[in-house]
Amino acid sequence: MPVVTVEGRRLTLSNLDKVIYPDGTTKGEVIHHYAAHGAVLLPHLRDRPLSLLRYPDGPDGQRFFTKNVPPGTPDWVMTTDVPRSGGGTMRQIVVQDLPALVWVANMVTELHTPQWRAPAPGTADRLVLDLDPGAPATIVDCCRVALWLRDRLVADGLTAYPKTSGSKGLHLLCALRPVPSERASAYAKDLAARAAAELPELAVALMAKRLRPGKVFIDHSQNAARKTTAAPYTLRARPAATVSAPVTWDEVAACANPADLDIRLGDLPARLAAHGDLMRPLTTRRAARALPGA
Known part of the structure; x- marks a missing residue:
């Protein structure tokens, strides 16, 4: 698996030639989209806990929504406590920089944010x-x-x-x-x-x-x-x-x-x-x- 360095962070990427969309768009092209457009995308993510709709096998494959911090999240990716609707809290990731964005993109996921910023939920x-x-x-x-x-x-x-x-x-x-x-x-x-x-x-x-x-x-x-x-x-x-x-x-x-x-x-x-x-x-x-x- 290729290893890349993004702003000093070493990231392992996987299955870059895998076709994600029926038009032939590959996982590598998906990751490139986020890496190339990080400057405009990151300000809209900053300080906002992410919910992820993952579709690693493309839109016709399995899709699953996750809010909790995914297993294997690097310790340099920011996380924050978010209140649960039924009480208590859960921990979610917050994408603050380009390495974190590329890491998330490697999971092939939609990015969803709330209308508030951490640490002021609600x-x-x-x-x-x-x-x-x-x-x-x-x-x-x-x-x-x-x-x-x-x-x-x-x-x-x-x-x-x-x-x-x-x-x-x-x-x-x-x-x-x-x-x-x-x-x-x-x-x-x-x-x-x-x-x-x-x-x-x-x-x-x-x-x-x-x-x-x-x-x-x-x-x-x-x-x-x-x-x-x-x-x-x-x-x-x-x-x-x-x-x-x-x-x-x-x-x-x-x-x-x-x-x-x-x-x-x-x-x-x-x-x-x-x-x-x-x-x-x-x-x-x-x-x-x-x-x-x-």
Whole structure:
């Protein structure tokens, strides 16, 4: 197995020629994605405990979600205690640097983070709205809902940054001045309900599956302290090597076909060259705004 040195850390990588995605994308190419784009990805992971959706044999193989520190984690990878919903704590990894990111990438995993940072679990510094289309609705319909939500967020003093989920829908994120997760959850739930009331043919705010066909479900629940969301730039365990990629509001407004926002591994270098990290403001305190009423 090849051994590489990343910023002074020796890492053993495995099965680099293994095909992970049906298009022929290999594990080596997956690891290269994270290594090459660490500069834009790491600020979105820093200080946030990671939950990992692992798919070592590709999206059609076994997939398993883990929050606990994986066996064999190097002692130089940061870990932190995270409260369990039923009481007590568990220990999760926190990716703070490029060696840790490459080590995690070698496990072939989606990267999911909460809306808070260690060591302040339950104190949100981000708001997230996950727009999930119920067939035959598509990401095109998500874009229409996203534009409505953007304007309401602006009216409330918040700036939303959109990204593809890397699956079927869109995520909208806002930088917040620290606020209890319960407050962020309540605000997001109210906003989703208002959208569903004003866009009854297009949006739904309730999770019941019978209500979702042909509409966009506005999932506000990921603001709960125990929930996580796919991180910007993570690859997804989907049939194609799709990326949860930041997009511009012009792209959202212009979206007329699902293919318009189908962003894949090979698309990312050109997008970063053209736009840089469109979500960089989320990583700076200057962009944080107070939640209405806070």
